[in-house]
Amino acid sequence: MANIVEVLSRFYNEYSINTSKRLKLIDAYLLYILLTGVVQFVYCCLVGTFPFNSFLSGFISTVASFILGVCLRLQVNPQNKSEFRELSNERAFADFIFAHIILHLVVINFIG
Amino acid sequence: MASTASGASRLPLAWLRLLLLGWLFAVVSQTTCASNGLQPLSDADREAVAGYFTADADGFYGSLQETYHALRALEILEQSNVESQKICDSLVGLVQAPHDSVEDAFHVVRIAEVLQCPHGAEVAKVIVPSLQAAVEKAKSLLELHYSVATIAIIKGWSSKSASFNVALSGVFSSLKELAGPDGKWHYTKSSSESSAKAAGLYTFFSFPTTAIAYHFKNPSVRGLQIGHIKTAAIKLFDNLESHDQGVLYFQESKDDASSGGGGTLEATWAVLRGSAALAAVLPAKLKVKVEKVFGIAKFLLTPGLALNATEAFYQLDSLSVLEEYRPAVPVSVQTSSILSLSSNDNLEVAVTTVLGKPVSQVKVTLVSAHCIGADAPPVWSSQNLNYVENSGKYVFHFLSATTDLGKYKLSLEVCSVKSEGDSSYTSGGPVKSDITVISAIGISDVQLAVLDSNTGISDFSAVLEYGKDENITLSANHLQKLLLLLKLTSPSGSPFNPQQVFLKLVHESHVEHLYLVKSSAKGFQLTLDFLGLVEKLQYLSGTYNVVLIVGDMTMENSFVWTLASLDLDLPAAPEGKPLPPEAPLEITARVGSKPEIAHIFWQPEKRPPTLLSNIFLSLTLLPLIGFFIGLGYLGANIKLFPTTGLPGAAAVGFHGAVASILVLYFLFWLKLDLFTTLKSAWILGLGTLPPGHFILSYLADSSAKQKTA
Numbered sequence: 064m065a066n067i068v069e070v071l072s073r074f075y076n077e078y079s080i081n082t083s084k085r086l087k088l089i090d091a092y093l094l095y096i097l098l099t100g101v102v103q104f105v106y107c108c109l110v111g112t113f114p115f116n117s118f119l120s121g122f123i124s125t126v127a128s129f130i131l132g133v134c135l136r137l138q139v140n141p142q143n144k145s146e147f148r149e150l151s152n153e154r155a156f157a158d159f160i161f162a163h164i165i166l167h168l169v170v171i172n173f174i175g
Numbered sequence: 176m177a178s179t180a181s182g183a184s185r186l187p188l189a190w191l192r193l194l195l196l197g198w199l200f201a202v203v204s205q206t207t208c209a210s211n212g213l214q215p216l217s218d219a220d221r222e223a224v225a226g227y228f229t230a231d232a233d234g235f236y237g238s239l240q241e242t243y244h245a246l247r248a249l250e251i252l253e254q255s256n257v258e259s260q261k262i263c264d265s266l267v268g269l270v271q272a273p274h275d276s277v278e279d280a281f282h283v284v285r286i287a288e289v290l291q292c293p294h295g296a297e298v299a300k301v302i303v304p305s306l307q308a309a310v311e312k313a314k315s316l317l318e319l320h321y322s323v324a325t326i327a328i329i330k331g332w333s334s335k336s337a338s339f340n341v342a343l344s345g346v347f348s349s350l351k352e353l354a355g356p357d358g359k360w361h362y363t364k365s366s367s368e369s370s371a372k373a374a375g376l377y378t379f380f381s382f383p384t385t386a387i388a389y390h391f392k393n394p395s396v397r398g399l400q401i402g403h404i405k406t407a408a409i410k411l412f413d414n415l416e417s418h419d420q421g422v423l424y425f426q427e428s429k430d431d432a433s434s435g436g437g438g439t440l441e442a443t444w445a446v447l448r449g450s451a452a453l454a455a456v457l458p459a460k461l462k463v464k465v466e467k468v469f470g471i472a473k474f475l476l477t478p479g480l481a482l483n484a485t486e487a488f489y490q491l492d493s494l495s496v497l498e499e500y501r502p503a504v505p506v507s508v509q510t511s512s513i514l515s516l517s518s519n520d521n522l523e524v525a526v527t528t529v530l531g532k533p534v535s536q537v538k539v540t541l542v543s544a545h546c547i548g549a550d551a552p553p554v555w556s557s558q559n560l561n562y563v564e565n566s567g568k569y570v571f572h573f574l575s576a577t578t579d580l581g582k583y584k585l586s587l588e589v590c591s592v593k594s595e596g597d598s599s600y601t602s603g604g605p606v607k608s609d610i611t612v613i614s615a616i617g618i619s620d621v622q623l624a625v626l627d628s629n630t631g632i633s634d635f636s637a638v639l640e641y642g643k644d645e646n647i648t649l650s651a652n653h654l655q656k657l658l659l660l661l662k663l664t665s666p667s668g669s670p671f672n673p674q675q676v677f678l679k680l681v682h683e684s685h686v687e688h689l690y691l692v693k694s695s696a697k698g699f700q701l702t703l704d705f706l707g708l709v710e711k712l713q714y715l716s717g718t719y720n721v722v723l724i725v726g727d728m729t730m731e732n733s734f735v736w737t738l739a740s741l742d743l744d745l746p747a748a749p750e751g752k753p754l755p756p757e758a759p760l761e762i763t764a765r766v767g768s769k770p771e772i773a774h775i776f777w778q779p780e781k782r783p784p785t786l787l788s789n790i791f792l793s794l795t796l797l798p799l800i801g802f803f804i805g806l807g808y809l810g811a812n813i814k815l816f817p818t819t820g821l822p823g824a825a826a827v828g829f830h831g832a833v834a835s836i837l838v839l840y841f842l843f844w845l846k847l848d849l850f851t852t853l854k855s856a857w858i859l860g861l862g863t864l865p866p867g868h869f870i871l872s873y874l875a876d877s878s879a880k881q882k883t884a
Contacts, residue, residue, distance in 0.1 A: 084809060091805040098798035106791040110783035152878075153871040160867070164836055168856065171840045172849060 089136045093129060100125030120174035127166050135159045211606040212420070213472060213507040215531040216494065220478070224491065225252055227484040233265065234258035236484070239282035244488035246289045251491045251530070263292035267301070277309040281321040284328045302329065412450075412463050415470065421603075422477065423470025440480065443471060444489040447496045454501030463502035469603035472497055472505035472529055498528045503601040506534050508589055510606075514574055516614035516666055517731060522573035524560055526589060526602075533567030537600050541571055542586040546579065547609070554578065574612065580665055580729040582611050615731045616671050617664040620698065623721065623738055624658040625651045628706055633658075639738055647739035649721070653705045653746055659738075662698035663725070670698070673727030678703075680712075680741070681720040688712060692723075705743065714748035822873045828866035835859050 082090070100122060107118045138147050138155035147155070228245040230236055234257075236245035242262070249257055266283050280302050287298055302325065309322045415423045425442040450463070474480075475494055481487040497505055507527050514520040522541070526534045544555040560569035589602040624636040634655065637647050651657060659678055665671040676692040678701050688711070692701040705712070719741045726733035817823045836859050843852040 084811075087809050088806065088811055091802055091809065094805075095798045095802035098801070099795055102791060102794045102798070110787065111781070113780040113782070151875050153875040157867065157871055160833065164833075164856075164860070167837075167840055168843075168852070171844050174844065 083141070086136060086140060089132060089139070093132045093136070096125050096129045096132060100129065114175060116173055116175050120170050123173075124166070124170040128163070131159055131162050131166070211508040211602050211604075211608075213469070213505060213529070213603065214476060214509075215507045215527050215529055216476065217531075221252055224481055224487045225249065225254060227481070227487045230258065234261035235265070239269070239279055239286065241484065243282050243285045243289065244485060246286060248484075248488045248491045250289055251495045257290075259290045259292075262286065263290055266292060267297050277306065277318070277321045277325065280305065281325045284325050288328050298329070412446075412467055415467055417470070418474070420473070421466075421470050422473045423467055424474040438486075439474075440486050440489045440493075443474065444493045444496075447471065447493050447500070450502070451496045451500055465503045465505075465599075465601040466603065468497070468500060468503045469505045469601060476529060494529045498530055498532065503599050504534075505529060506537065506589065506600050506602055508539075508587065508602045508606045510585065510587070510608045510610065512608075512610055514610055514612050515731060516574055516578065516580070516612060519574055522560075522571045522585075522610065523566070524569040524571075524587065525567070526569060526600075527567075534600060535562050535564075535567070536592050538590045538592050539569040540588045540590070542588050542605065544573070544583050544585050547582040547584050549581075554583070573610075577667075578612055579667065580612050580614055580671070582609055582729075584609055611729060613729045613731050614666045616673070616725075616727075617666075618661060618725070619664065620660065620662045621723075621738070622658070622660040623647070623649065624660075625649055626656045626658055626702075628654050628656050628704060637739065641734075641736065645739075648742065649739050650742040650744070651705060652744040653709050655705060657703040657705070657721075657741070659692065659701045659721075659723070660698060661692075661723070670694075671727075673725055673730060673733075675724065675726040677724040679720075679722040679724060681722060682715055683718045684715070686713075686715060705745065709745050712743075712745060714745050716743055716745045718742055817870070817873070822870060825866040825869040825873070829863065829870050832859060832863035832866065836863065 103118065103121050103125065107122070112118055135155055135158075137143055138150055138158075139152045225248075228236055228249060230245075236242045246257060246262075249255075266287055269279070269283055283298065284302065286292075292298075306322060306325055306329075309318070415425060417423055424439045425446050426439055471493075475490055475497070481490045505528075507525075507529065509525045509527075511520070511523045514522060524539050526537055526539060528534060539560040541555055541558040541560060543553040543557075545551075545553050555573070558571060560571045562568075563570050585608050587606040587608065589600065589606065591599040591601075618641040621639040621641060622636065623639060624633045626633050634651075635649055637645075637649075639645060639647070649657075663671040663673060663676075672694050676694070676699055678690045678692050680688045680690075680703075690701060690703065692699045721738045721741050723736045723738050724734075725736075817826050836856060839847075839852060839855050839859060843849070847855075
């Protein structure tokens with residue numbers, strides 16, 4: 064138990080020091096999306112899937128938003144600069160916005 | 176083998192029902208009398224029309240005009256339940272009351288005339304002074320009509336009638352100005368349209384005017400007017416409108432609304448009344464073509480013509496005029512349609528007026544009688560019918576020993592026997608009618624036998640007598656045949672070939688099979704070979720009723736006769752064959768109510784409690800709140816948000832465009848459809864691109880400059 068606490072503490076310190084503010088913002092966004100998805104899933108487990116399309120719409124919205132957020136984080140992380148040499152942060156953000164527009168059109172169409 | 180040499184056929188039951196229905200319809204339609212197209216007023220029509228007139232507590236039927244209409248109509252219908260005394264007693268008081276027009280006096284006088292009130296002199300005494308003034312100042316046709324018609328009725332009641340002659344001489348010059356060239360008349364000098372109804376009204380009172388002129392022996396008036404009136408009346412009948420099947424009537428004109436409207440019925444009534452009044456006073460007959468009179472009679476006897484009390488009056492009064500119409504009296508000619516040889520019926524022809532009264536002053540001749548379907552000379556020609564006083568009909572002994580069964584086409588002629596100058600009767604031309612001669616048919620030599628299919632030897636045979644209930648039982652199997660023989664003879668002894676001869680096998684489960692029995696030289700014969708019919712009988716063994724059905728429209732004794740009970744043993748159906756048909760449903764089961772269907776509706780899904788849903792809604796929003804708190808904790812800010820110049824505008828534009836897309840999605844969720852949303856999203860997307868590209872490029876350049884710096 065003490066080891067786990069020490070690991071977590073070290074992880075937190077490393078994370079705070081080595082992670083840029085921009086990435087922390089994105090991580091906060093990802094955590095929000097994750098928690099929203101979890102709440103929806105728990106609700107579905109409690110009360111059932113009816114209406115199923117609405118549940119799927121909401122859950123897929125959180126999953127897809129999480130994925131797009133992770134993609135954005137990967138693209139703007141300075142440590143991955145070599146992987147995305149020709150992709151600027153602004154371009155990544157623009158892709159992120161465009162993908163969200165398409166995603167939410169589908170989500171709203173499916174939510175019922 | 177399927178059937179006999181003559182070809183027995185199993186007819187569907189529905190065809191038999193259709194044929195029997197058709198035969199029944201033919202018989203029923205024959206029981207209604209054949210006629211010359213003119214049906215007199217029936218009892219049902221009289222009852223319907225009488226129902227329009229309902230008296231008030233004071234004995235009147237509404238206004239004075241309505242009361243006169245009702246009294247006259249009930250007089251024609253010969254109904255005496257009218258409170259004559261009460262009405263007559265009220266009349267004197269009515270004429271004493273002040274009136275603006277002479278119209279009320281006209282109606283009062285007419286009521287008094289119909290009821291034959293004893294107060295005539297009293298009424299005349301009150302009216303005469305005002306009438307004279309009304310005649311002198313009358314200018315329009317209606318005013319003249321009311322005034323002069325009233326004078327005509329009361330002339331016998333008042334001692335002052337001689338003074339009217341002076342006033343009437345001025346009437347004729349006023350009338351001339353209202354005449355039209357086509358026989359129609361104008362209501363006033365200034366009206367542009369002429370009217371047949373106006374002409375009728377004119378001639379309606381021309382009679383009393385003329386009669387008064389005759390009475391007072393005013394030669395100048397008499398000679399001047401008679402020819403003029405007569406010419407106009409004859410020309411008037413050229414204005415008849417025609418309809419289907421020879422119906423003729425007078426059409427109303429626009430100006431007739433000023434005289435109370437009334438439509439074609441009132442216009443026709445006015446002309447009939449006027450022409451009848453004129454014809455009554457003329458020395459010679461008014462020459463109107465009989466076809467026109469007949470056509471008008473057809474119009475007046477149209478079923479359902481009168482829809483209210485006023486129309487009922489016009490219809491009945493017109494019909495009463497036609498009963499004694501001087502040009503020609505239309506008569507209805509109806510012949511009996513069925514003559515029975517068994518009861519030796521006579522041919523009866525009823526000649527009646529349009530109101531149904533028998534006419535005895537005509538000669539009815541049977542011009543010819545041909546048997547339909549036979550190229551033979553007529554069975555009768557040029558035979559006079561005799562009038563029977565008791566029945567009011569013309570009778571002829573049509574049937575003889577040689578008269579055959581079947582349909583006959585008759586041609587009758589109806590001529591008036593009265594001398595020239597009196598009313599002549601018209602039937603509208605030669606009368607064609609069809610009659611059917613029927614009789615009881617003899618049924619003999621009815622034989623039912625069961626034969627062996629191979630040898631033809633009779634295993635069982637029975638001779639049946641029609642009319643006897645013999646309870647015969649037969650038995651047969653699929654290796655045998657059923658033979659039916661019978662003879663049908665007409666009263667003359669010759670073989671009779673009816674329209675329908677069927678043999679029906681009815682199983683105990685009510686399944687029926689029908690076979691046509693065909694005729695031959697020896698009579699009627701049917702052979703049913705069960706070996707060939709096993710499949711058609713659906714392998715259904717058991718007890719069958721053998722039923723003989725014979726019918727024809729000339730048969731008095733068409734019948735359905737259960738000949739015998741047949742125990743039929745058929746082989747069992749092979750495997751895989753369909754089951755025997757179910758018994759045909761009774762008619763009540765087919766058209767009656769079906770069993771109620773209990774619908775099972777989709778049960779709605781169970782929904783969670785609202786409280787739970789709201790709790791989880793709050794829980795879903797919590798991470799969002801936590802995200803904003805986290806943003807604050809991390810020190811997120813918008814200090815670098817451009818606020819000036821083009822970058823500022825582009826930043827605002829970009830964020831605004833994205834926000835508008837989100838609003839569009841919200842509206843899409845609420846009420847828009849996908850296609851509308853896509854169209855709008857496309858436009859908003861195009862609007863997002865330029866500011867978005869600009870601001871992001873600006874930010875990229877700014878960060879690149881900072882790095883190099």
